[in-house]
Amino acid sequence: MNKLITIALVIFLSGCSSPKISDYQDTAPALDLQYFFNGKLVAYGMVLDRSGALTRRFSVDLNASWQGNKGIIDEQFVFDDGEKTRRVWRLTKLAHNSYQGQADDVLGIASGTTQGAVLHWQYDMMINVDGTDYQVSLDDWMYLIDDKRLFNKTDIMKFGLKVGELVLYIEKQP
Numbered sequence: 093m094n095k096l097i098t099i100a101l102v103i104f105l106s107g108c109s110s111p112k113i114s115d116y117q118d119t120a121p122a123l124d125l126q127y128f129f130n131g132k133l134v135a136y137g138m139v140l141d142r143s144g145a146l147t148r149r150f151s152v153d154l155n156a157s158w159q160g161n162k163g164i165i166d167e168q169f170v171f172d173d174g175e176k177t178r179r180v181w182r183l184t185k186l187a188h189n190s191y192q193g194q195a196d197d198v199l200g201i202a203s204g205t206t207q208g209a210v211l212h213w214q215y216d217m218m219i220n221v222d223g224t225d226y227q228v229s230l231d232d233w234m235y236l237i238d239d240k241r242l243f244n245k246t247d248i249m250k251f252g253l254k255v256g257e258l259v260l261y262i263e264k265q266p
Contacts (some may be wrong), residue, residue: 111233119208123236125183125191128264129156129165137244137260144257148172154262161185199227209236219248226250230258240264 135152149172156165163183170176183193193202193215202215213232218225229249236242241263248256 113205113207113210113212116208116210119210121209121236121239123206123209123211123234123242125206125211126158126163126185128236128239128242129154129163129183130158131156132265133262134265135167135244135260135262137258140257140259142253142255147256152260152262204232210234228255 133154133156135154137150137152138146139148139150141147151170153168154165156163158164161184163181163185165181165183167179167181168176169178179195179197181193181195183191185191189206191204191206191211191213193204193213195202195217197217197219199216199218202213204211204213206212211232211234213234214230215232216227216229219228220226227250231247231249232244233246234242234244241261244258244260244262246258246260247254248258
């Protein structure tokens with residue numbers, strides 16, 4: 093009986109498909125990272141645990157610029173508990189819709205691809221939870237709403253299991 097349940101579960105889970113970046117190739121407006129992430133931006137976000145419960149809220153001031161195919165995004169975070177942190181992304185546009193990036197808390201190189209209005213961005217990083225560092229994988233999906241607004245949804249994974257989620261709203265400033 094247990095084997096039958098296991099087989100049924102495997103068949104069910106293999107039928108569940110995740111979105112693919114190619115699913116968004118015809119969506120508009122097209123996301124141009126060099127345009128959207130240029131100048132001053134502000135973001136508001138929240139972190140959810142694996143059950144979907146709110147654990148933290150934060151705001152971010154971003155200052156972004158590009159020189160040719162090289163970009164810098166300087167992020168200044170302020171969390172609801174008063175913690176302040178900074179992350180500086182160093183981005184490189186590799187091809188028409190392919191990017192890579194690095195930041196001090198990112199392990200290795202982040203890689204991403206745009207299609208239509210969407211960016212799919214993946215990377216590993218170290219996060220600190222209650223004084224303990226954990227290596228996690230992040231699966232980022234950014235959805236351009238219009239030329240000034242973007243939503244970001246990130247699954248936080250450990251050992252292939254979702255352990256949390258980050259939801260972020262980003263808006264270009266005048």
